[in-house]
Amino acid sequence: MTYAKPLPNVDDDSRPQWEGFKQRKFLLFRCKTCGKWYWPKSFCREHENEPFFGNLAWTEASGRGKVFAFNVHHMAFHPGFKDEIPYVYALVELDEGPLFGTNIVGIDPKDVRVGMPVEVTYEDITPEWTLPKFRPAR
């Protein structure tokens, strides 16, 4: 069956992270000098940076966090989402610090709460693409 929803729009700055999802690795951009975590890709704010992000690297993170804010989509803007509504799109505050945009799955939208602990769960949507969604922490 053809996958009817939109595929990720990847650019060269985000590509390594998408490769990671495929391998079940939750990568964030991390400073090797001070250990601070970033997403999306950024220079480290804590000190001078080496040329071309030399002091930062995509690094495996916990894939755990808490719901920071969420909404419930009641209309399908794209025909591929017609069978999904109502679905939850959320900002998850990762344990490492950054906010991450994703779906909250495995729970009735009515039961989602700000502050709820969640963890990553991977969904292989095509042979090429894996989506990092989040579910209530087990």
Added chain:
Amino acid sequence: MAAPRFAIVGLGMVTGPYPEGITARAAEAEAARLAIADAGLRREDIDGAVQLRRTAGGGERTPWADAFTRMLGLPAKFFYTVGRGGALAGLGIMTAMGSLDLGIAKYVMLAGAVEDWTSSQRTKKQGFRGMVHSEKAGYWGKPFGDLRAPSHHSFLAARHMHEYGTTSRQLGAIAVQERAWACQNPLAKMYGRPITVEDHQSSPFVVEPYHLLDICLVSDGAVAFILTTAERARGLAKKPVYVRGLGMGEVADELWWEKKNYTHMAVRTAKEQAFAQAGITLGDVDVAQLYDCFTAEVLFQLEDYGWAKKGEGGPFVEAGNIGPGGSIPVNTSGGLLSAYHYGDLTGLSEAVLQLRGDAGERQVPGAEIALVTGHGGELISPGMCSIHTSLVLGV
């Protein structure tokens, strides 16, 4: 306060929906023609041009940029394109002032147009709900169903509700008061269609917590205006509307890192710079055109500028402070929510009309100082609607 050095001297507007065969380009050219006539200038006088184009969020960089001055028939020495999402007018003015200051141009045409209504009618036939706008490389949320502005802007309302207990009914009060203004603006799409908070509450959820009536319109239309020096402005057809202050803010300056960009907008530096140049305080603002792509953005700005304390915007709007007869008239055209959505050109055009005393039934008596804000960003990362522009106009 320094004497103002630049002024808006001509305004042209085209409101949609466009007749069959009329494109955004054609509407932009028509608005420019109207602005030249409004100023009492001739086409040959226009020697610089700035194309105002929504580049992100709801829009994209135009594929037909090279046609701008050709379509407008302007003998300008230069043109370039400016825009960050809905932040168009403030950025355009910031750059145009440089060319006037250096003597590169004497009269700069700034023009922008949208054909969102036309394109939404087209994509609707393809099974989409409204227009499609998430095709940028690096746009994060698309596979998760983050496909339209409400998909991420609703985080702002949700977070403000969580932190401060703001209610949907309070956001509804913003929609109701802007609609009341629209009912005094014959050009507004929602003219003659007043609403109540109950109407807001019973309108369907689009992206909860946003109801349909929390969300801006999808429009066709164009606005053009001419900027020149204060000296040249004095001899022209219309009362000059002076640029008294202009300031800029970015959430990446602080709010993004503090995770406060879901309850605040990047108003702090923008307001400080604009108000200091103008030599004004908040109480001097007679009419405010606050960027209102959604209701919560209005609430945030009422707090961030200081009309209400942070977290107390809900009761402030519930008390009727922003509608006709309120303590601070906000979005007197009806705004993006109820009149027409041309980015911050909606607010700019309304501010010019108010300051000239040409706003008809909705005229704020004796309006001398107007605030116009712009708001926009790339949305590569969810919810980082980044820039805030603060423009103080006066007569």
